[in-house]
Amino acid sequence: MKPIKVGLLGLGTVGSGTFTVLRRNQEEITRRAGRGIEISMVAVRQVEKARAIVGDACPVVGDSMLVVDNPDIDIVVELIGGTELPRQLVLRAIANGKHVVTANKALLAIHGNEIFKAAQSKGVMVAFEAAVAGGIPIIKSLREGLTANRIEWVAGIINGTTNFILSEMRDKGLDFATVLKQAQDLGYAESDPTFDIEGVDAAHKATIISAIAFGIPMQFDKAHVEGISQLQAIDIQYAEQLGYRIKLLGITKRTTKGIELRVHPTLIPGTRLIANVEGAMNAILVQGDAVGASMYYGKGAGSEPTASAVIADLVDITRLAAADPGHRVPHLAFQPNSISQEIILPMAEITTSYYLRLRVADQAGVLADVTRIMADLSISIDAMLQKEPAENESQTDIIMLTHQTQEKNVLKAIEKIEQLATVFGQVTKIRLEELS
Numbered sequence: 001m002k003p004i005k006v007g008l009l010g011l012g013t014v015g016s017g018t019f020t021v022l023r024r025n026q027e028e029i030t031r032r033a034g035r036g037i038e039i040s041m042v043a044v045r046q047v048e049k050a051r052a053i054v055g056d057a058c059p060v061v062g063d064s065m066l067v068v069d070n071p072d073i074d075i076v077v078e079l080i081g082g083t084e085l086p087r088q089l090v091l092r093a094i095a096n097g098k099h100v101v102t103a104n105k106a107l108l109a110i111h112g113n114e115i116f117k118a119a120q121s122k123g124v125m126v127a128f129e130a131a132v133a134g135g136i137p138i139i140k141s142l143r144e145g146l147t148a149n150r151i152e153w154v155a156g157i158i159n160g161t162t163n164f165i166l167s168e169m170r171d172k173g174l175d176f177a178t179v180l181k182q183a184q185d186l187g188y189a190e191s192d193p194t195f196d197i198e199g200v201d202a203a204h205k206a207t208i209i210s211a212i213a214f215g216i217p218m219q220f221d222k223a224h225v226e227g228i229s230q231l232q233a234i235d236i237q238y239a240e241q242l243g244y245r246i247k248l249l250g251i252t253k254r255t256t257k258g259i260e261l262r263v264h265p266t267l268i269p270g271t272r273l274i275a276n277v278e279g280a281m282n283a284i285l286v287q288g289d290a291v292g293a294s295m296y297y298g299k300g301a302g303s304e305p306t307a308s309a310v311i312a313d314l315v316d317i318t319r320l321a322a323a324d325p326g327h328r329v330p331h332l333a334f335q336p337n338s339i340s341q342e343i344i345l346p347m348a349e350i351t352t353s354y355y356l357r358l359r360v361a362d363q364a365g366v367l368a369d370v371t372r373i374m375a376d377l378s379i380s381i382d383a384m385l386q387k388e389p390a391e392n393e394s395q396t397d398i399i400m401l402t403h404q405t406q407e408k409n410v411l412k413a414i415e416k417i418e419q420l421a422t423v424f425g426q427v428t429k430i431r432l433e434e435l436s
């Protein structure tokens with residue numbers, strides 16, 4: 001059988017990894033796919049630079065449209081990043097009857113509904129294993145391996161940059177800005193790290209996970225997005241003293257009122273396996289009603305780990321290219337006519353536990369005032385830590401962990417607590433998940 005022909009858009013970190021791994025493992029991949037997979041055209045901005053990698057294996061062009069319009073190409077692999085240009089290229093490739101593989105989480109979280117609809121009507125596949133957690137096969141696990149389950153929740157460390165920063169802050173007691181600078185100098189963090197540190201990258205991935213876990217459309221605009229740039233080293237230390245680690249989690253959860261979709265720093269019991277995922281590694285914990293908890297761990301970024309996911313998609317498409325569209329694995333795991341319109345809950349309606357840090361006057365009655373406010377709002381306290389004031393200081397920190405409560409109750413309590421004359425500055429609030 002003739003090899004399937006692939007057009008590659010972008011030859012950066014992931015593109016060059018894809019090229020290298022496909023070439024290195026060609027024989028084994030062909031045995032698995034049933035036919036060869038051949039990169040037959042590459043489009044890049046810097047054509048000369050790309051030729052140094054590609055050699056004379058295939059033509060290298062500067063115009064991506066030449067790839068998506070090339071009638072000989074069966075699958076377009078989009079690895080250029082951004083959203084608007086990829087959207088146009090992917091839609092055009094689909095309109096031309098080509099299958100698409102993409103690692104672009106922003107593209108799918110924002111334009112996925114439009115893209116999957118177009119793909120459905122043209123009977124082509126859009127595969128995106130590389131878009132979430134790099135080399136970890138979480139899309140395949142959710143969409144196929146766990147298909148028997150009613151998924152209850154998914155919680156993941158799905159951004160390596162922020163996990164690296166948090167690990168360093170904890171290990172070395174350094175503040176956020178210092179570690180970010182080090183991460184940039186070492187090349188771990190982008191020179192513009194905004195998407196990573198502000199939780200946007202994780203929210204794109206959580207949006208995709210949420211859609212697949214619950215059979216709902218992509219709804220990035222409804223996701224709560226909070227990064228780690230405001231996190232203080234002192235809260236990491238207090239959390240440790242209470243037996244918790246702080247991680248940036250992407251969480252999506254089914255509740256009786258709707259679906260929670262949120263990214264924020266989260267306290268996790270230090271004994272949980274996921275709390276011990278350190279450095280730039282990723283891990284995703286899935287709770288299904290039949291399987292219970294299962295965890296997926298690995299490299300969430302990097303050239304060959306991400307290429308591993310891109311090529312897995314190429315093999316899937318190669319195997320299924322001849323199958324009729326109605327019998328392929330649906331893009332969002334659920335059949336298109338069974339996508340649910342269940343709502344994503346506003347953040348005020350979510351239920352979780354909280355870590356609260358207050359700066360207070362060290363005098364009689366302060367704690368009573370604070371706990372009265374919390375009791376009036378039915379917020380139950382789970383644990384408390386009060387630091388002895390430093391010598392010559394009349395203020396101290398109180399740290400409280402709450403039992404589960406609704407976010408709106410905590411927001412009201414914080415508003416009232418901050419009005420107390422004996423409480424100084426703002427209350428620090430970090431959500432806490434037991435993940436049990």
Ligand code: HSE
Nearest residue numbers: 158159160161300301
């Ligand atoms: N920037 C991402 C991370 C990798 O730090 O995990 C690509 O999604």
